[in-house]
Amino acid sequence: MKRNNPIHSMSRAFTLIEMIGVLAIIGILASVVSPKVIEAIRDAKVTGVIANVNAARTAASTYYGRYNNYPVDGTKAAIQQGTTNLWTRTYGDAAQVSSNAATFGDILCAEGLLENIKSPLGSTGTNSTGISTPSTLGHLTNTTVNGTNGFAFIACRTITNGANVSGNFTGAANATRTVYFVIPGVSMQEAASLKIKIDGPFANDAYSGGASGLVSLCINPVATTPPLIQNGNCRLSVATGSAGAAGSTYNVFLYVAND
Numbered sequence: 001m002k003r004n005n006p007i008h009s010m011s012r013a014f015t016l017i018e019m020i021g022v023l024a025i026i027g028i029l030a031s032v033v034s035p036k037v038i039e040a041i042r043d044a045k046v047t048g049v050i051a052n053v054n055a056a057r058t059a060a061s062t063y064y065g066r067y068n069n070y071p072v073d074g075t076k077a078a079i080q081q082g083t084t085n086l087w088t089r090t091y092g093d094a095a096q097v098s099s100n101a102a103t104f105g106d107i108l109c110a111e112g113l114l115e116n117i118k119s120p121l122g123s124t125g126t127n128s129t130g131i132s133t134p135s136t137l138g139h140l141t142n143t144t145v146n147g148t149n150g151f152a153f154i155a156c157r158t159i160t161n162g163a164n165v166s167g168n169f170t171g172a173a174n175a176t177r178t179v180y181f182v183i184p185g186v187s188m189q190e191a192a193s194l195k196i197k198i199d200g201p202f203a204n205d206a207y208s209g210g211a212s213g214l215v216s217l218c219i220n221p222v223a224t225t226p227p228l229i230q231n232g233n234c235r236l237s238v239a240t241g242s243a244g245a246a247g248s249t250y251n252v253f254l255y256v257a258n259d
Helices: 016-067 104-110 162-167 188-199 210-219
Strands: 153-159 177-187 234-240 249-258
Touching: 016 104, 016 177, 016 188, 016 249, 104 153, 177 188, 177 234, 188 210, 188 234, 188 249, 210 234
Parallel strands: none
Antiparallel strands: 153 177, 177 249, 234 249
């Protein structure tokens, strides 16, 4: 009787050349895909910031409908609903907010018009010096912001006459008081993306040098800089480093409302 002997096949391992080829292909794919992934993540965060600003705009409009004014920072206490107690901040410097340190954002939260104030971009510190409440708004760069350990907040400032008016947003050119969203410690690419999303798109010859060139013109414009880059509804100041320098971070000021 004929017996069939099983044939045992030997498994074949990858050769060194094949391994190198596979690694090379993986490296090429990673170099192509990674920037797109990073860009998509950044774009999602920028979109999230704009959604937060729109929520703040809705809350501010509702507040104005109730009281017919916007209280300037440091002039009105944030009070817990249904009590006479000072409101306790639930973001950033989580502490009870005295009337002389309450921002308009604190009041919106205390009134129940905003659940919280947060930003997917920028610093998420808890330093109380992240908020300053001078009553007047000159150039937005005069708004004291701790760019390394500060936190996002919503401010309301009075507009003064003269040169200070040039520091206001395009959307609030004739305002008495202006409400704006402050985000400290944003990266250069993120700041440029916000500027383009809110005030752009800009013409190809409006600026050069990519994100570095754009943020530099926002902060130190020259005579020929387009108005929406100089001003607009997204304004920038340097948080750390210098305008346009690698590794620098920026404070972002976004227009919300005015009266």
